[in-house]
Amino acid sequence: MSPADEDLLAGYVAEALDRRDSGEAIDPREICADHPHLATAVAEALGMVEQLPAMHADSIGADRWIGVTLSDRYELVERVGAGAMGAVYRARDRELDRDVAVKLLRHDLFVDDRAEQRFLREARSLAAVDHPHVVPIHDRGKTDEGVLFLVMAWIPGPSLAAVLELSRANIPRVEVGGFGAIDWLRDRLPVADLE
CATH class of the missing domain: 1.10.10 (Arc Repressor Mutant, subunit A)
Incomplete structure (x- = not known):
């Protein structure tokens, strides 16, 4: 292929x-x-x-990551979510003394160097994005076990899924904001990076 x-x-x-x-x-x-x-x-x-059981979140050993420090900087404090791509943690950036979100990506999604290089390229592209509907990317890296991760701005509060579940009336407004971000990104990123 x-x-x-x-x-x-x-x-x-x-x-x-x-x-x-x-x-x-x-x-x-x-x-x-x-x-x-x-x-x-x-x-x-x-x-x-x-x-894959439970979206395969256990494949990255979700529970064992609590208390681990990545890149001698990001201490994982609590798991706040999981999905098809991996698990998200609230972490403490020890250098800048702030909370951040760290997404540990499923190891099996990046089985070769080409996939890893694509991830690094896309992370770099997304880090350049400055839009109110796009969560800022601060850093990216790889654990000693080879698990790739993204470090993003921490946005306190309930998850988007919880907000939508509690307030169905807000769905059109939230969707319009998201679509605005997609249109904005389309004008600035290569199509492959947006997908």
Whole structure:
């Protein structure tokens, strides 16, 4: 598979997972209509994801990370969420004496150097983004075990999922803000980085 196809595949799988999470039916042939040769690979990837218990959060050893300090700087304090990409922790930046969010990414998503280099490139691109609807990226790194991580601004309060669950009336306003950020990013980032 070419690097371009790998990038497309990652985007199609992410789209399929988003659809699944919102309760939509998933048809890999429909998702890959522009690149039908990838439909089988998307279906296989979705099959593997379905076999991952609890979004595979345990694969990064979520509980064992509490109290660990990454890069001699970010002390993981508490796990605040998990999803398809990994787990998010509130951490303490010991150099700047502030709370930050650290996202530990699932190790199995980055099985080769090319995937890791793409992650580093995209983290660098996102760190340059300054928009009110995009969480700022402060740093990125890799643990001694090879787990990649992102360090982002800590935004105190309930998760977006909790806010939407409690206040369905705010959904259109929240979505419009998010779409504004997507349009803004589209004008500034390469398409592959936005996916």
